[in-house]
Amino acid sequence: MRKKTPKGHLAKAKGEESAISPQTPDFLIHEMEAPVLLKKIQAEIFPEHSGNVKLSCQFAEIHEDSTIWWMKDSKSIAQVQRRAGDSSTVSLAILQASQKDQGLYSCCIKNSYGKVTTEFNLTTEVLKQLSSHPDVKVYEEIEFSQLIFRGDFLSDSYFGGRLRGQIATEELHFGEGVHRKAFRSKVMQGLTPVFKPGHACVLKVHNAVAYGTRNNDELIQRNYKLAAQECYIQNTARYYAKIYAAEAQPLEGFGEVPEIIPIFLIHRPENNIPYATVEEELIGEFVKYSIRDGKEINFLRRESEAGQKCCTFQHWVYQKTSGCLLVTDMQGVGMKLTDVGIATLAKGYKGFKGNHSMTFIDQFKALHQCNKYCKMLGLKLLQNNSQKQKKPSIGKSKIQPNCTTVKKTASGTPAEKKT
Structure with a gap:
């Protein structure tokens, strides 16, 4: 009887006959190497009834580095890279799940050998079962960090020392997009001199965080990275706006210059999605x-x-x-x-x-x-932007x-x- 090489390996072992003959069709080799689905998407509530929902599934036969996409109603909402041989659970955290989060979720893993997809319909009934009677805490202790720029603001910045304080956040979010949810918050104490008690703020958190290890360490790391990146982007743009203002305002008749408001990184130790950004609330027509x-x-x-x-x-x-x-x-x-x-x-x-x-x-x-x-x-x-400005180039490359x-x-x- 012919010996078989382990599933997923095309090269035959030394001194051992290959299970794949030269006549084996390419599509069969492709199927042998493609990832397989071990566990379909399942939904569960995070511990401590936080209102955060977790969707999880599991893939195997991952023979090379792969990309995993999470989609909602066929629109990509998050992705994560997966190392070859890593068949641990893949998860998606949905922050403060509500009726707006219902829809058809899918998780797809893909590499050069093929892809596999699993789907889950997050319905109103499922959300009610998962999120019934959440234990909502109105006040929470937070740690607050400001992004500080040094000499070269584009590549040399860091988060300064943490201020401690307490905020009160509304249970239901008032703004939501593809990537984030926004909650109205109020500073109760601490955070001076940046914010005074009673200051109205907006707390923003990524509503879908993809991660994929056997514990929650990667969730927290990716949650931190996403929040920190938001701070880098907006505060870097703010720095440019300040230079722009210094050049424009002295000009006669130029007048007021737009200001990009700062955003800050906060850590919420008691939340299982602990990192977010906070900024002042803008009142008026957006x-x-x-x-x-x-x-x-x-x-x-x-x-x-x-x-x-x-x-x-x-x-x-x-x-x-x-x-x-x-x-x-x-x-x-x-x-x-x-x-x-x-x-x-x-x-x-x-x-x-x-x-x-x-x-x-x-x-x-x-x-x-x-x-x-x-x-x-x-x-x-x-x-x-103007046809009049276009002239034929003569002999010189741009x-x-x-x-x-x-x-x-x-x-x-x-x-x-x-x-």
């Missing part, structure tokens, strides 16, 4: 000043003073970084902005990489229309700006109404 997918979001972007100055700020950053970096998702209340993003070229800029792709930069270059504030700052007209290698990854922070 306006999006950026173009997305080539479309106007609203007329206030073009016609309002804040909208024009936001577009000028984007132009100023683009020119200052030689087209390597762009502040995106300009939005907020009046001149106060939040939930901004940063796009960089593929290799980043001076050790910094943004949370949006370089297509945002290409789109801005093609669609930006200079206004009077661009002219006041003496910004150069973007070449792709020199690309020198954008250095990435050293730090960062991610955006949510806004009051878009999270």
Whole structure:
């Protein structure tokens, strides 16, 4: 009888005949090597009735490094990398699960050998069973950290010493997006001098955190990384805005300059999803000043003073970084902005990489229309924005700006109404 090599191994062992003959069809070899599903998605509530729901499944026969995607109603919400040979449980944490979280969830693992997917329908009935009678704690002790910049703010920053305090957070979130949920909070004590007692804040947490080890250590690590990246993105954009203000405000007739508000990292020791960001609550009409997918979001972007100055700020950053970096998702209340993003070229800029792709930069270059504030700052007209500026090149190739290698990854922070 012919000996068989272990499932999933194409190379035959020394002195042993291979189980796969030259006549074996490629699709059969592919199936032998593809990951397999060991355990379908199951739902459970986190311990201590926190209201957080966990979806878990398990795969095996992972013969090379793979990518795992979590999707809700066919839209990607999170992903995690999986090492070859690691068949531990894959999980997704859903923060404060509510009716808005119901839908068809799927988990897919994929590598060059193939892929496998499992699905779970999170219905109203399932949520009621999981989240019945949660033990909600109104007040919680927190630790609060501020991002501090040193000499080179793009690559040299750290979280300063922790302030301790107490906040009261509403049970139900008021804002929700694909990635985050926003909760209204109030400072009860501590956190001075940044916030005073009674200050109204917004607490934002990623509503879906993918992780995949046998314990919760990776959940906490990924939760921390996501929250910290949001701080890096928005506070870096804020730093650029401060430099922009220093150049623009002295100009006669320029007037008030948009401010990107700071966000802070908080640690909630008693919560099983312990890291979040907190910022002041912006009160008033929330306006999006950026173009997305080539479309106007609203007329206030073009016609309002804040909208024009936001577009000028984007132009100023683009020119200052030689087209390597762009502040995106300009939005907020009046001149106060939040939930901004940063796009960089593929290799980043001076050790910094943004949370949006370089297509945002290409789109801005093609669609930006200079206004009077661009002219006041003496910004150069973007070449792709005017046919009059295009001249045939003669014999010389275009020199690309020198954008250095990435050293730090960062991610955006949510806004009051878009999270």
